Amino acid sequence: xxxxxxxxxxxxxxxxxxxxMLRSQTSIELAGFATNAASCLGFFVTxxxxxxxxxxxxxxxxxxxxxxxxxxxxxxTKIIALSNFDQLSYVERMKESGASGYLLKNTPLAELMExxxxxxxxxxxxxxxxxxxxxxxxxQVMMLTRREKEVLGLIADGLTNVEIADKLFVSSSTVDSxxxxxxxxxxxxxxxxxxxxxxxxxxxxxxx
Amino acid sequence: xxxxxxxxxxxxxxxxxxxxMLRSQTSIELAGFATNAASCLGFFVTxxxxxxxxxxxxxxxxxxxxxxxxxxxxxxTKIIALSNFDQLSYVERMKESGASGYLLKNTPLAELMExxxxxxxxxxxxxxxxxxxxxxxxxQVMMLTRREKEVLGLIADGLTNVEIADKLFVSSSTVDSxxxxxxxxxxxxxxxxxxxxxxxxxxxxxxx
DNA sequence: ACCCCCTCCCCCAAAAAGGGGATTTTGATT
DNA sequence: AATCAAAATCCCCTTTTTGGGGGAGGGGGT
Numbered sequence: 001x002x003x004x005x006x007x008x009x010x011x012x013x014x015x016x017x018x019x020x021m022l023r024s025q026t027s028i029e030l031a032g033f034a035t036n037a038a039s040c041l042g043f044f045v046t047x048x049x050x051x052x053x054x055x056x057x058x059x060x061x062x063x064x065x066x067x068x069x070x071x072x073x074x075x076x077t078k079i080i081a082l083s084n085f086d087q088l089s090y091v092e093r094m095k096e097s098g099a100s101g102y103l104l105k106n107t108p109l110a111e112l113m114e115x116x117x118x119x120x121x122x123x124x125x126x127x128x129x130x131x132x133x134x135x136x137x138x139x140q141v142m143m144l145t146r147r148e149k150e151v152l153g154l155i156a157d158g159l160t161n162v163e164i165a166d167k168l169f170v171s172s173s174t175v176d177s178x179x180x181x182x183x184x185x186x187x188x189x190x191x192x193x194x195x196x197x198x199x200x201x202x203x204x205x206x207x208x
Numbered sequence: 209x210x211x212x213x214x215x216x217x218x219x220x221x222x223x224x225x226x227x228x229m230l231r232s233q234t235s236i237e238l239a240g241f242a243t244n245a246a247s248c249l250g251f252f253v254t255x256x257x258x259x260x261x262x263x264x265x266x267x268x269x270x271x272x273x274x275x276x277x278x279x280x281x282x283x284x285t286k287i288i289a290l291s292n293f294d295q296l297s298y299v300e301r302m303k304e305s306g307a308s309g310y311l312l313k314n315t316p317l318a319e320l321m322e323x324x325x326x327x328x329x330x331x332x333x334x335x336x337x338x339x340x341x342x343x344x345x346x347x348q349v350m351m352l353t354r355r356e357k358e359v360l361g362l363i364a365d366g367l368t369n370v371e372i373a374d375k376l377f378v379s380s381s382t383v384d385s386x387x388x389x390x391x392x393x394x395x396x397x398x399x400x401x402x403x404x405x406x407x408x409x410x411x412x413x414x415x416x
Numbered sequence: 417a418c419c420c421c422c423t424c425c426c427c428c429a430a431a432a433a434g435g436g437g438a439t440t441t442t443g444a445t446t
Numbered sequence: 447a448a449t450c451a452a453a454a455t456c457c458c459c460t461t462t463t464t465g466g467g468g469g470a471g472g473g474g475g476t
Contacts, residue, residue: 015224033224035224145420145421145422146421147421147422148421155400156400156401156403156404157400157401157404158396158397158398158400158401158404159400160398160462160463160464161463161464162462162463170422170423170424171423171424171425172424173423173424173425173426174422174423174424176424176464176465177422177423177424177425178422179464179465180464180465180466180467183464183465183466188366189366189465190366190368190399190431190464190465191398191399191400191403191463191464191465192363192364192365192366192367192399192400192402192403193364193365193366194400195364195399195400195403195404195407196364196365196366196403196407199403199404199407353452353453353454354453355453355454355455356453368430368431368432369431369432370431378454378455378456379455379456379457381455381456381457381458382454382455382456384432384433384456385454385455385456386454386455387432387433388432388433388434391432391433391434397433398432398433398463399431399432399433417476418475418476419474419475419476420473420474420475420476421472421473421474421475422471422472422473422474423470423471423472423473424469424470424471424472425468425469425470425471426467426468426469426470427466427467427468428465428466428467429464429465429466429467430463430464430465430466431462431463431464431465432461432462432463432464433460433461433462433463434459434460434461434462435458435459435460435461436457436458436459437456437457437458438455438456438457438458439454439455439456439457440453440454440455440456441452441453441454441455442451442452442453442454443450443451443452443453444449444450444451444452445448445449445450445451446447446448446449446450
């Protein structure tokens with residue numbers, strides 16, 4: 001019997017990525033998806049699934065609340081929280097709200113399947129801590145400051161250092177520093193890769 | 209009497225976007241949707257609709273063939289082709305295969321409704337040419353060549369002109385030309401914006 | 417007191433942008 | 447087979463923008 005999975009994420013790209021990965025798996029049945037909390041709750045009025053992959057950051061309702069609401073409507077359903085690097089602080093709160101596991105959004109298929117099967121069988125999947133403490137510096141990688149994210153967004157808009165400096169009322173040297181820090185923190189070597197990385201990891205695009 | 213609409217697109221995000229737009233319209237009845245040609249044809253074995261919104265690019269069968277097959281099974285059904293910018297070359301072929309209209313995937317609701325109602329009433333909706341020829345160069349915008357897309361992908365990977373040249377066994381001048389053409393065709397002013405545009409319009413990254 | 421963030425500056429090399437122009441290859445149409 | 451348009455290839459020039467390596471001071475929070 002296939003594991004019924006539901007996806008909640010406000011980023012179409014994430015839904016697309018996950019669902020295309022899961023479609024290749026015969027043991028998974030994609031029951032549906034939602035891009036906001038309301039339509040997710042709407043789904044659970046009439047239906048239920050085995051596992052929900054749920055983004056922590058949602059536009060209308062935080063994943064933390066939604067998690068509790070879904071568990072209230074369908075206690076058998078297992079919830080796996082999804083997030084990007086920069087939202088790790090909320091993971092513990094998801095656990096308190098009834099989630100059974102946690103995954104980064106860019107998790108490879110093998111681990112995704114393992115996690116789904118584990119929580120579906122009643123297990124937990126909270127191994128993210130190991131991953132990050134293992135590398136010590138990886139934690140740094142995730143932590144983009146407010147200003148850095150802001151600059152990153154403007155870089156992706158196609159603005160040059162001077163233009164960004166102009167917009168933020170700072171010197172172009174400052175913007176240059178931020179740019180260099182971004183490149184260094186995200187382990188990329190130029191702006192193109194920076195923008196791509198930012199997009200794929202939804203560092204920009206989510207809460208601009 | 210509501211216009212029965214069916215959606216065919218391999219991107220869940222597109223289906224979700226379109227259906228959520230159409231759900232708000234009382235004059236539309238969403239009859240169903242499919243993410244591939246096979247399940248679309250399956251639907252038409254037993255049922256029929258007034259209008260099909262059909263992606264040009266499908267995984268198992270090209271929209272061009274599917275278009276003809278659907279028209280064969282249900283001649284009264286009107287088909288509107290859907291695509292992104294970079295697939296305009298196929299639009300004429302859709303017309304030849306029996307489609308009644310064409311829309312970009314990110315078309316606003318008002319125009320979407322107008323198009324559906326027009327083709328349902330027996331009319332045609334091919335005004336994309338006006339939009340693009342209005343700006344003369346806009347037609348160019350959509351037409352990225354194979355090589356340009358290839359270079360764009362490598363640029364987004366973070367490679368420099370020299371590295372790309374090395375990989376493609378051409379001179380860096382050539383890659384530079386492609387880069388300039390991309391910037392010019394897509395109406396952006398630097399690489400960062402180029403990468404962003406490419407991502408948002410799924411010229412790259414559509415199959416992560 | 418300390419660390420991190422934000423701010424700003426230096427130098428220099430590398431890469432990209434903006435403007436030209438040119439030739440060969442390829443594909444489709446007579 | 448000849449032709450033509452489009453694509454792909456290559457080169458010149460200059461200016462602007464990034465990238466890589468530093469260092470350094472002020473302010474806020476723990």
